[in-house]
Amino acid sequence: MPTSLERYAWLSVAAALATISLKTLAWWLTGSLGLLSDAMESFVNLAAALLALSMLRLAATPADKDYPHGRSKAEYFAAGVEGALIVLAAAGIVWAALPRLFDPRSLAMPLVGIALTGVATAINLAVGAVLLRVGQARHSITLEADGRHLLTDVWTSFGVIAGVALVAYTGWLQLDPLVALLVAAHILWIGFGLVRRSISGLLDPAIAHGEQSEIAQLLGGATLHAPEQGSPRSLADPRPIAFLILSGPGAGARGLTERSWDAWTRPMMVVTGSRDLVEGERTPMWHLEPFFRSPAGDKYALFLEGASHRSFTGRQAELTDTAEEREIFRWVRAETLAFWDLYLKSATAARPWLEPERVAESSGGRAKLQKR
Numbered sequence: 001m002p003t004s005l006e007r008y009a010w011l012s013v014a015a016a017l018a019t020i021s022l023k024t025l026a027w028w029l030t031g032s033l034g035l036l037s038d039a040m041e042s043f044v045n046l047a048a049a050l051l052a053l054s055m056l057r058l059a060a061t062p063a064d065k066d067y068p069h070g071r072s073k074a075e076y077f078a079a080g081v082e083g084a085l086i087v088l089a090a091a092g093i094v095w096a097a098l099p100r101l102f103d104p105r106s107l108a109m110p111l112v113g114i115a116l117t118g119v120a121t122a123i124n125l126a127v128g129a130v131l132l133r134v135g136q137a138r139h140s141i142t143l144e145a146d147g148r149h150l151l152t153d154v155w156t157s158f159g160v161i162a163g164v165a166l167v168a169y170t171g172w173l174q175l176d177p178l179v180a181l182l183v184a185a186h187i188l189w190i191g192f193g194l195v196r197r198s199i200s201g202l203l204d205p206a207i208a209h210g211e212q213s214e215i216a217q218l219l220g221g222a223t224l225h226a227p228e229q230g231s232p233r234s235l236a237d238p239r240p241i242a243f244l245i246l247s248g249p250g251a252g253a254r255g256l257t258e259r260s261w262d263a264w265t266r267p268m269m270v271v272t273g274s275r276d277l278v279e280g281e282r283t284p285m286w287h288l289e290p291f292f293r294s295p296a297g298d299k300y301a302l303f304l305e306g307a308s309h310r311s312f313t314g315r316q317a318e319l320t321d322t323a324e325e326r327e328i329f330r331w332v333r334a335e336t337l338a339f340w341d342l343y344l345k346s347a348t349a350a351r352p353w354l355e356p357e358r359v360a361e362s363s364g365g366r367a368k369l370q371k372r
């Protein structure tokens, strides 16, 4: 007995089969490569619909002894396979369309082709709208993504129909393979997106350091004040000994207020720089708020001249390979290491590295350490 969400995935499969038939017939009657490419695109939809169906099934299968983390990662394999199919479809279109650029042919029965594709497009529009609505209402990203995909296909089909109409009206025969190539490019774009998603899903990339800093603050005891909730909320974890906050948020972001750090007692080091302006309107000083607003004692703020949001991970040094960025990252490493050594290992030899005057002197004023 399929779950009700699976029923919608079956609707998507049926829509794909119907549009494949209609668009293939349209291509066969007219000989239009634009319509052929649109039909190929519908095979992509079939693959996507089958993928959605299997995902909803897997999601409904609970974790067990053999798969203690559940089976949701299968989605990424499937998305990778689907991406590969899409690239094949696009290659097929290019292979058919390129010779036609130099050997153009006129189209037969363009009006019939347009009418058939019009019906297929109406099906995609209706099913896409239903999937999007149900996906959003039932919090199923699988159905929602499938619905969005079908709605973008509506636009692709409009483009193809316009192309066929123009070819019939103007007699500019090369336009037909050109439209097909455009559709192939669009299909490739979708395919690359899927492959990228599957790779990043399988590799579990790190979350950005801005978010890591936010999490560190919440675990450290920064309280959240939502207007609709009476008392501030704390997610503090008593286990960590010290906290490093690389370009973290200050007051005004996601429930943090000026009072969020009132009760923060554990050691903290915040790091920012003169070009750390990733939050738009805010100044780099905003990233120093956890330091200034928490009670004094074992608090450090490292401010690096010329450092941007990406400097603190060493990424900017890798990308630009400039002496300035390497120097900035050297100070990030030296100061954060000294901080960990002192508070995690009680290594007092690290103390001189946490003296503001010494840091200012040996960096020639490029690195500014403050201490409270």
Ligand SMILES: [Zn+2]
Binding pocket: 041, 042, 044, 045, 149, 150, 153
């Ligand atoms: Zn599609």
